[in-house]
Amino acid sequence: MTILDVYNIIPKHQIKKKIGYGEFADDTYEDYEIYDSNGKKLLVLTPKEAGDTNSKINRISILDKRFKTTKKIGLNSTFGDLSKYYSTDKISPDTEHIVLDINPINAWFSINKTELQEGWWNENGIDISKIPSNAKFDGITIWWD
Numbered sequence: 690m691t692i693l694d695v696y697n698i699i700p701k702h703q704i705k706k707k708i709g710y711g712e713f714a715d716d717t718y719e720d721y722e723i724y725d726s727n728g729k730k731l732l733v734l735t736p737k738e739a740g741d742t743n744s745k746i747n748r749i750s751i752l753d754k755r756f757k758t759t760k761k762i763g764l765n766s767t768f769g770d771l772s773k774y775y776s777t778d779k780i781s782p783d784t785e786h787i788v789l790d791i792n793p794i795n796a797w798f799s800i801n802k803t804e805l806q807e808g809w810w811n812e813n814g815i816d817i818s819k820i821p822s823n824a825k826f827d828g829i830t831i832w833w834d
Contacts, residue, residue, distance in 0.1 A: 690745065691744060692721060692734065692741075692744060693742040695734060695746075699723060703724045703725070704724075705721070706721055706722075708720075717739060719740070720735050721734040721735075721736075729753065731755075732749055734749055746833060747832070748831070749831045750828070751763070751829040751830070751831070758796070760773075760774040760775075762775075762798075763829065764826055764829060766826055767822060767823050767825055768800065768821065768822055771791070771798060771826075775791045775794070777790065777817065778791060780814075780815045780817065782815060785801060785802060786802060786828065787799070787802060787805065787809075787815055795832045796829060796831050796832070797830040798829055799826060799827060800824045800825070800827070801827055804821065806819040806821060
């Protein structure tokens with residue numbers, strides 16, 4: 690699906706284009722925020738190529754609890770819920786979260802570090818045993834190549 694496809698499906702007043710900036714001066718990207726008819730932000734779409742509405746969507750950030758995987762995993766689902774159906778291929782820290790990479794569905798699930806048990810970080814990296822089964826996801830990102 691392309692950004693133009695989205696514009697042809699969703700009413701234009703429910704789409705807001707935002708320009709983002711990466712870590713380098715000339716590193717810019719476009720995000721398309723998608724809102725429901727009540728003005729609630731649902732998704733953020735990022736195309737592969739900025740400035741081209743025919744560019745395919747590269748990333749979808751899910752911001753609403755109504756969106757779930759086929760296994761019913763979504764925002765406010767827990768690490769325990771996810772672990773029943775998927776194995777974690779990689780776990781990485783960022784500023785406020787840890788991010789679980791689930792390769793079979795090309796998705797990242799984020800958990801705020803405040804949900805983790807003491808000692809979650811050690812000399813080997815993130816200790817998965819310190820992620821409580823009731824730790825909730827507060828971000829989900831789906832990727833396409």
